Amino acid sequence: MGKTGTTDGYRYAWFTGFTPEVVVGVGVGFDDEEALHLTGAQAALPMWVEFMRRIMPATPRDFARPPAxxxxxxxxxxxxxxxxxxxxxxxxxxxxxxxxxxxxxxxxxxxxxxxxxxxxxx
Structure with a gap:
């Protein structure tokens, strides 16, 4: 689960995602604030997915349902x-x-x- 984002003018794209074990955020942009012309889903999300594939088990744990x-x-x-x-x-x-x-x-x-x-x- 997670959320994508893109700043005004497509200068910075991000994705933050989480599992029951870890929260990982990825941000993509240039130091000089040049426009990426990419959204968070296009630039940051693929990096997040690749990173999570490497660090997470093949069968991730589900979130526990609270008692109420x-x-x-x-x-x-x-x-x-x-x-x-x-x-x-x-x-x-x-x-x-x-x-x-x-x-x-x-x-x-x-x-x-x-x-x-x-x-x-x-």
Missing amino acids: VVMREIDPQSAQLATSKCPQRVAEVFIEGTEPSVYCEVHGSGFWERVKRGFGFF
């Missing part, structure tokens, strides 16, 4: 909990207690989802 964070499947059209009738589902992350509690009212009943939740199946 929950994932729920959401219908992107309604922003409500997805049901079996929703054509699309997106996994979203919420601080526990802020997640939607209403099932999708756009694509139909979430009857079975309510039954499963009532019995503690999800």
Whole structure:
């Protein structure tokens, strides 16, 4: 994960990225502030990727989920909990207690989802 950036006039390009183990920033530019004519994604990101390939294990560790964070499947059209009738589902992350509690009212009943939740199946 990371963020690219480019200064006014394309004089300096940068990318800062991170993993659970390390944060690495790469900046590219000339000492005399001559324009690079490149963005952070074009100039700095490829350098960051190559460096990270050399220092990181082939299978990097995932970020640990904090205990107060929950994932729920959401219908992107309604922003409500997805049901079996929703054509699309997106996994979203919420601080526990802020997640939607209403099932999708756009694509139909979430009857079975309510039954499963009532019995503690999800």
